[in-house]
Amino acid sequence: MTDAAAALEQRPFSVPSARKAVELLDGLNALSRHHEQGSEPYRRMVEAMFPAGRPARSLDEVPWLPVQIFKRLELASVPRDRIVRTLTSSGTSGQLPSRILLDRETANAQTKALVRIAGEFLGKARRPMVIVDDNSFLQDRSRFNARAAGILGFSTLGRDHFYLLDAALRPDWEALRAYLDRQGDTPMLLFGFTFIVWQHFVEAAKADGVSIRFPAGSALVHGGGWKRLEERRVSEAAFKAALAETFGIERVHNYYGMVEQVGSIYFECEQGWLHAPAYSDILIRDPKTLEPLPYGETGLVQVLSLLPHSYPGHSLLTEDLGTVYGEDDCPCGRLGRYFKVHGRLKNVEMRGCSDTRATPAP
Amino acid sequence: MIDTLFSISKAPQWPDELERLAALPRRAPFDPRALAFVGEVSARLLQSAVGRDFPELAALAHWFRPASLQRMKTDQLAAAGAQSLRPRGSVFIIAPANVDVLFIYGWMLSLLAGNATAARVSQKPSAARDAFLGLVHQLAGAHGEVLEDSLLISYPHDETVTARLSSWCDLRLIWGGDATVNAIRSIALKPTAIEGAFADRFSMAAFDSKSIAEAEDARLAELARRFANDTMWFGQQACSSPRIVFWIGSGEEVEAAQARFWPLFARAAERFEDEPAAMMARVTDLFTMAAEGVIDRAETDYARLPARARGAGPSGAVRSLHSGFGLFVEYRLERLDELLPFLDDKDQTLVVHGIRDDALADLLERLPNRALDRVVPIGQATDFAISWDGINLLDLLTRRISLPRAAAVGR
Numbered sequence: 064m065t066d067a068a069a070a071l072e073q074r075p076f077s078v079p080s081a082r083k084a085v086e087l088l089d090g091l092n093a094l095s096r097h098h099e100q101g102s103e104p105y106r107r108m109v110e111a112m113f114p115a116g117r118p119a120r121s122l123d124e125v126p127w128l129p130v131q132i133f134k135r136l137e138l139a140s141v142p143r144d145r146i147v148r149t150l151t152s153s154g155t156s157g158q159l160p161s162r163i164l165l166d167r168e169t170a171n172a173q174t175k176a177l178v179r180i181a182g183e184f185l186g187k188a189r190r191p192m193v194i195v196d197d198n199s200f201l202q203d204r205s206r207f208n209a210r211a212a213g214i215l216g217f218s219t220l221g222r223d224h225f226y227l228l229d230a231a232l233r234p235d236w237e238a239l240r241a242y243l244d245r246q247g248d249t250p251m252l253l254f255g256f257t258f259i260v261w262q263h264f265v266e267a268a269k270a271d272g273v274s275i276r277f278p279a280g281s282a283l284v285h286g287g288g289w290k291r292l293e294e295r296r297v298s299e300a301a302f303k304a305a306l307a308e309t310f311g312i313e314r315v316h317n318y319y320g321m322v323e324q325v326g327s328i329y330f331e332c333e334q335g336w337l338h339a340p341a342y343s344d345i346l347i348r349d350p351k352t353l354e355p356l357p358y359g360e361t362g363l364v365q366v367l368s369l370l371p372h373s374y375p376g377h378s379l380l381t382e383d384l385g386t387v388y389g390e391d392d393c394p395c396g397r398l399g400r401y402f403k404v405h406g407r408l409k410n411v412e413m414r415g416c417s418d419t420r421a422t423p424a425p
Numbered sequence: 426m427i428d429t430l431f432s433i434s435k436a437p438q439w440p441d442e443l444e445r446l447a448a449l450p451r452r453a454p455f456d457p458r459a460l461a462f463v464g465e466v467s468a469r470l471l472q473s474a475v476g477r478d479f480p481e482l483a484a485l486a487h488w489f490r491p492a493s494l495q496r497m498k499t500d501q502l503a504a505a506g507a508q509s510l511r512p513r514g515s516v517f518i519i520a521p522a523n524v525d526v527l528f529i530y531g532w533m534l535s536l537l538a539g540n541a542t543a544a545r546v547s548q549k550p551s552a553a554r555d556a557f558l559g560l561v562h563q564l565a566g567a568h569g570e571v572l573e574d575s576l577l578i579s580y581p582h583d584e585t586v587t588a589r590l591s592s593w594c595d596l597r598l599i600w601g602g603d604a605t606v607n608a609i610r611s612i613a614l615k616p617t618a619i620e621g622a623f624a625d626r627f628s629m630a631a632f633d634s635k636s637i638a639e640a641e642d643a644r645l646a647e648l649a650r651r652f653a654n655d656t657m658w659f660g661q662q663a664c665s666s667p668r669i670v671f672w673i674g675s676g677e678e679v680e681a682a683q684a685r686f687w688p689l690f691a692r693a694a695e696r697f698e699d700e701p702a703a704m705m706a707r708v709t710d711l712f713t714m715a716a717e718g719v720i721d722r723a724e725t726d727y728a729r730l731p732a733r734a735r736g737a738g739p740s741g742a743v744r745s746l747h748s749g750f751g752l753f754v755e756y757r758l759e760r761l762d763e764l765l766p767f768l769d770d771k772d773q774t775l776v777v778h779g780i781r782d783d784a785l786a787d788l789l790e791r792l793p794n795r796a797l798d799r800v801v802p803i804g805q806a807t808d809f810a811i812s813w814d815g816i817n818l819l820d821l822l823t824r825r826i827s828l829p830r831a832a833a834v835g836r
Contacts, residue, residue: 104716111715111734112723129709136716350701353708353728363701382705408702 070342070369071172075180076397078341080390083399084122087344090369091125091377092118098375101140105375108132123346123355127365127378130323133161141166141373152209152322160208161323166373173325173370174219180340181220183397184316184330185282191246192221193239195255195264197228209322210256217284221252232263236273243275250280253312256287261297265305275310282314284330290406299335319404324379326370329402334394336401342369345402347387348380361386364404382408427586430546431561431577433569442576443543443593449574451512452539454823455498459537462568464491466533469560479553481526488809489533497537497811501819508825512539513619514595516822519587519609521600522547524659529557530809531598531818532575538822541574543590548579588612596821599623621821623814626664626773626798627744628806630655631761634674634682636779648778649689651804655776657697657730658807661749665774665799665806668747669736669754671764673780679757687731694730694751703750707732710748719743720754739766761788768796773814775800 070090078086095117099106109117109126119125132138139146145166152161165173200211218224225242227234243251255264260283268275283306292302299317306312317331329337329345339345346365347356356362364385371377385404393401429437434445452459470476470486477483487493502510516535520528528544535542546554558577565572580586591597591612599609599622606624614620630652637645656666672679711727711734714720719742720734727733730751736743743754758764761784775797777785785800798815801808811818 107718107721108712108715111721112712112725112727114722114725129705129712131705131709132712132716135709135713349728350704351699351728352726363705380705380708382702408700408705410702
């Protein structure tokens with residue numbers, strides 16, 4: 064964990080590429096060794112699938128796992144009695160959720176990373192925080208789904224949390240007004256999942272004829288994917304415009320992340336790019352050959368992170384499509400690779416006689 | 426909501442239609458009117474654009490061509506011997522969601538056998554099925570007598586409808602995954618009814634390496650092309666598509682055979698679409714198999730077709746971890762009979778090439794429990810066969826009435 068700990072001590076967007084590549088590669092190679100020693104299934108996968116041998120000489124040689132593997136296997140690289148938390152993905156119907164096993168060290172590193180990254184976009188002060196979701200998940204903390212883990216993780220960025228929605232996802236506008244009155248002019252932090260923010264905050268306010276202004280400087284952080292908004296033909300620009308118009312929220316940061324790789328939280332900068340911090344990186348692979356692609360080309364997103372210690376999730380090939388546009392030269396001034404995520408591969412059609420993987424009959 | 430895709434009735438009412446069908450007289454098996462209808466379907470499919478647009482319908486038309494119907498009839502009557510062959514009665518067919526045309530085979534065989542037939546067709550849209558149904562509607566005027574006891578329906582998962590049909594029929598035929606078969610099995614049939622259930626199966630291939638290594642170039646390219654059809658036609662998800670390849674021979678022979686065969690297969694597989702999500706599915710399968718110790722080494726170009734991996738020894742898990750999409754687990758065996766420990770009750774089709782008859786006979790002699798229902802040459806894995814999972818469908822679809830004397834009655 065020393066590599067991750069050291070990386071976490073640096074400012075997330077201040078390490079130039081030459082130094083980052085070396086430090087990241089060393090750290091990832093050390094993690095590969097750690098996971099091979101700690102997890103027999105991981106060792107078998109790496110030996111069968113990456114027979115060329117290790118250590119990796121460049122980031123694209125670091126062995127990776129397909130992200131769906133966590134739906135099939137429960138992988139741990141530390142003794143099971145060290146696991147303090149199991150994260151689960153929400154998962155589509157008929158599919159098993161991912162199960163991510165965290166020990167205290169890994170869970171703490173994740174929290175710390177999030178705070179440091181978010182600080183670079185939102186400022187260091189902890190602000191009053193409105194969560195555009197309900198808090199029923201707080202009842203059972205032993206198993207977190209991705210939504211609960213996201214809310215709980217991001218809630219450490221603010222104070223005096225206010226949950227806007229009830230269990231039926233209806234907003235309580237009166238309670239929100241009272242909360243805003245209590246907090247005065249302090250800029251607020253808002254957090255929610257993209258689709259919930261759209262449907263149960265923006266559209267709900269329009270439907271209810273509600274007009275609420277947040278204090279100047281308030282910022283919304285949202286993530287979870289554009290798929291459902293795309294289906295409704297809502298663009299990023301329209302999303303931002305609606306938040307400014309309806310609530311006076313001018314600062315909106317999308318983020319990209321996944322439950323399967325703790326610490327891989329990528330915030331969108333003022334220029335609209337997602338940014339990789341010092342202890343994490345992004346590779347793009349050709350969806351036909353899996354060969355690494357140069358900047359500017361679109362392919363499958365591979366995420367690398369120094370944080371996953373309790374489970375072998377430091378290098379994952381996702382089923383998301385993305386493009387890396389460059390490194391260290393984003394006009395926003397943050398160092399590191401900057402990129403966009405365009406969505407997920409469309410599901411493959413199950414054919415043949417075995418018709419029931421997704422839909423049991425009758 | 427029951428959607429009637431075909432009925433001779435102008436305004437079909439549910440469940441009155443079932444009573445109407447049951448009350449009609451049964452035709453004798455292979456009644457000339459039924460043969461004429463099926464023959465015309467076959468001819469029309471082969472002549473029209475439908476057959477060109479949908480190769481699976483062209484294959485079906487070929488399978489039901491008149492010469493083949495005559496052979497079916499002769500075989501079936503011969504098997505009945507001195508007994509009288511009659512239809513089973515009323516038949517309820519459940520077809521899988523994802524093989525569009527399977528219901529057509531089931532329905533037309535049932536119709537040929539003389540049964541009143543209700544076939545449940547999947548709700549999933551299918552252009553091939555629509556084209557076929559369009560043809561049936563065109564022929565309904567001229568073939569009303571044959572079609573009056575057929576009902577093609579579609580309905581969402583609804584146990585009460587399935588229960589009604591199950592209490593109506595004398596034979597229930599189910600094609601589906603294990604979960605479908607189990608769910609429908611729990612719905613009672615009437616006490617005198619029987620069932621044919623065709624659940625998830627697994628298939629494999631056994632190649633004599635020397636035969637492959639020494640085959641002429643053109644011959645081997647043709648074999649590879651046919652094996653690509655066997656495996657890639659339904660994304661390697663047909664029950665009968667091989668997912669394991671056993672290479673029989675010495676280490677050198679096997680290496681030589683693989684080195685010649687797979688590049689030709691890769692070329693032949695190029696005409697099948699390979700979506701990135703399919704690639705990720707087979708890659709995830711490979712990783713899972715590696716973690717579980719099913720394979721110990723993958724060829725590293727697994728993003729491309731075919732994805733190949735070396736099996737680590739007999740394992741039951743390979744069957745549940747393998748979801749197709751152009752993935753082959755390979756084993757080298759010195760002798761054919763070394764594959765016996767690999768077999769289990771799930772195994773349906775063994776595709777063979779270059780295997781000697783005596784070696785095959787010895788293997789079949791020693792098969793465990795109920796493993797294997799078909800052994801076919803390369804290129805015939807996904808062909809429809811009257812004998813399905815070891816059961817002759819026409820035997821299910823008919824009855825044999827024993828007679829007091831040797832003289833054939835009602836022939």
